[in-house]
Amino acid sequence: MKTTDFSSILRENDYPGRGILLGRSPDGSKAVMVYFIMGRSENSRNRVFTATDDGIRTEAYDPSKMVDPSLIIYHPVRAIDGKTIVTNGDQTDTVRDFIARGECFRAALMTREFEPDAPNFTPRISGLVSPNGDYRLSILKSADGDAASCRRYFFEYANPKAGQGHFIHTYLGDGNPLPSFEGEPEQVAVTAPDAKAMAALVWESLNRDNKVSLFVRYLDLATGKTDDVIVNKHN
Numbered sequence: 001m002k003t004t005d006f007s008s009i010l011r012e013n014d015y016p017g018r019g020i021l022l023g024r025s026p027d028g029s030k031a032v033m034v035y036f037i038m039g040r041s042e043n044s045r046n047r048v049f050t051a052t053d054d055g056i057r058t059e060a061y062d063p064s065k066m067v068d069p070s071l072i073i074y075h076p077v078r079a080i081d082g083k084t085i086v087t088n089g090d091q092t093d094t095v096r097d098f099i100a101r102g103e104c105f106r107a108a109l110m111t112r113e114f115e116p117d118a119p120n121f122t123p124r125i126s127g128l129v130s131p132n133g134d135y136r137l138s139i140l141k142s143a144d145g146d147a148a149s150c151r152r153y154f155f156e157y158a159n160p161k162a163g164q165g166h167f168i169h170t171y172l173g174d175g176n177p178l179p180s181f182e183g184e185p186e187q188v189a190v191t192a193p194d195a196k197a198m199a200a201l202v203w204e205s206l207n208r209d210n211k212v213s214l215f216v217r218y219l220d221l222a223t224g225k226t227d228d229v230i231v232n233k234h235n
Contacts (some may be wrong), residue, residue: 006188014207019167022127022137024161025218029155033086034209040210050230053222077088083128085127086127086128091108091109091112095126114140114141114142115127127139131221134142137185138155154198164187164190166188168185193208195216195227198229214230214231215230
């Protein structure tokens with residue numbers, strides 16, 4: 001599979017929607033996690049990421065302007081048993097609950113489907129990073145915009161290569177309705193040596209008008225120590 005420059009993918013797409021990148025640092029010593037959100041409507045843009053005890057949560061920047069929190073307020077990142085869950089919706093909690101009772105990532109997502117936001121039917125994208133740096137990605141999407149048909153795809157990456165990652169996002173680009181992501185997660189080069197450098201690269205590459213919030217985590221595979229960066233358009 002072709003390895004593509006991550007920043008180029010972001011710069012060439014005004015509206016990838018929500019995105020997850022999982023991978024390995026250039027020196028191979030750290031697991032890399034990136035999650036960002038974008039927005040077109042005032043409601044979607046009225047959000048910030050805030051840190052929690054086990055990850056992050058989306059919150060309204062101005063609560064008085066919040067219209068419908070059902071699909072935009074959730075925990076994108078949560079950790080349990082040394083694993084890190086990253087998703088674009090409340091399926092984070094579904095995966096966490098399944099892991100807590102000894103079940104798996106795939107079993108959890110088999111109980112979920114795409115978001116009920118017709119006509120877009122936004123895909124649910126999810127990732128899981130193991131303590132050793134192995135990772136999984138998934139996308140749950142409608143069958144060509146059919147509200148009655150869900151397609152579930154799962155991708156597993158064992159012993160990831162240093163300086164490489166895989167990127168999945170909700171939309172191929174802007175449109176009405178929004179076109180869902182297609183194919184395998186995109187293989188990208190991970191060139192940033194640390195979380196701060198990665199956050200700067202991603203934030204600069206995202207569309208200026210549509211970007212909302214960004215989370216980056218570098219997990220040291222030897223010590224388990226995490227280095228997190230949160231960037232919000234609304235400071």
